[in-house]
Amino acid sequence: MTLEGTLLLGLMLFSLGLYAVLARRNLIAILIGIELMLNAANINFLAFNYFIPTDPAVAQIIVLVVIGLAAAEAAIALAIILKLYRQRSSVDVDAMQLLKSTGAETDDE
Amino acid sequence: MSLHFAIAAVVSLAGALLAVTQANILHAVFGLAIALVGVAGVFFTLNSPFVAIMEVLIYVGGIAVTMLFAVMLSSVSNPKERESVRRRLLAALVAGLFFVGGALLISHADFGAGKQLTAEAWGLEQVGRDLLGRFNLAFETLSVVLLLAIVGAIVIVRKEPTMPADTVPADSDEEAA
Numbered sequence: 001m002t003l004e005g006t007l008l009l010g011l012m013l014f015s016l017g018l019y020a021v022l023a024r025r026n027l028i029a030i031l032i033g034i035e036l037m038l039n040a041a042n043i044n045f046l047a048f049n050y051f052i053p054t055d056p057a058v059a060q061i062i063v064l065v066v067i068g069l070a071a072a073e074a075a076i077a078l079a080i081i082l083k084l085y086r087q088r089s090s091v092d093v094d095a096m097q098l099l100k101s102t103g104a105e106t107d108d109e
Numbered sequence: 110m111s112l113h114f115a116i117a118a119v120v121s122l123a124g125a126l127l128a129v130t131q132a133n134i135l136h137a138v139f140g141l142a143i144a145l146v147g148v149a150g151v152f153f154t155l156n157s158p159f160v161a162i163m164e165v166l167i168y169v170g171g172i173a174v175t176m177l178f179a180v181m182l183s184s185v186s187n188p189k190e191r192e193s194v195r196r197r198l199l200a201a202l203v204a205g206l207f208f209v210g211g212a213l214l215i216s217h218a219d220f221g222a223g224k225q226l227t228a229e230a231w232g233l234e235q236v237g238r239d240l241l242g243r244f245n246l247a248f249e250t251l252s253v254v255l256l257l258a259i260v261g262a263i264v265i266v267r268k269e270p271t272m273p274a275d276t277v278p279a280d281s282d283e284e285a286a
Binding site for chain 2: 012
């Protein structure tokens with residue numbers, strides 16, 4: 001258990017989250033990827049706090065704030081996803097092209 | 110402590126892999142819950158038990174369950190459908206490059222040394238004092254943000270009151286009255 005090992009764990013989680021955000025089409029799966037990335041950042045904060053401490057309470061409070069913001073973000077994002085599903089019967093990001101210019105006149109959805 | 114960390118790291122990585130690779134979105138949410146429990150374990154080994162408990166309470170108990178609700182309310186017609194191979198390969202390439210670059214950065218970085226601290230500085234008591242003392246503004250701002258997010262979420266998902274003014278016959282008012 002070293003600083004490098006812990007940072008590497010955070011990096012792995014962040015990369016997995018990045019993969020989910022890029023590869024998945026389902027909006028909820030993309031949200032899962034974002035949550036993984038936020039957790040990776042939290043691990044990094046606490047890792048630096050644990051191995052090279054300067055003010056131990058600060059990182060914990062930063063992480064608490066990030067968790068709270070993630071909760072707010074998830075609530076809003078899920079509300080938007082539900083609204084989109086009601087209006088368009090889909091949570092597929094490829095179907096979200098209402099603002100795309102090409103073929104806007106012949107929108108067949 | 111090192112064994113605890115290894116177990117927590119394996120659990121979080123396995124959960125994250127499950128969350129990322131499962132085509133069924135319901136399984137992906139369960140994978141996320143497992144990953145978050147593992148991350149809470151990592152927090153615990155990093156001498157932050159309060160943050161670990163909050164992680165389980167808020168993430169697993171709140172966010173993952175809310176996601177389950179959202180999955181069930183927006184039931185996709187074909188949940189087993191996979192993304193195209195090309196898209197997944199491209200994403201894996203970008204994420205892999207990011208990982209390699211980050212790992213190189215970590216292995217070459219010089220992080221320096223920290224201070225020597227007393228045991229009280231780590232304690233939960235100090236976190237509580239700072240949360241309501243030095244960082245009171247962040248704490249209060251966060252509560253306002255959460256309140257606004259909850260109200261905003263309700264406003265967004267609320268069904269608009271249907272007013273079919275043009276579809277209702279003109280004499281329906283008199284019948285209702």
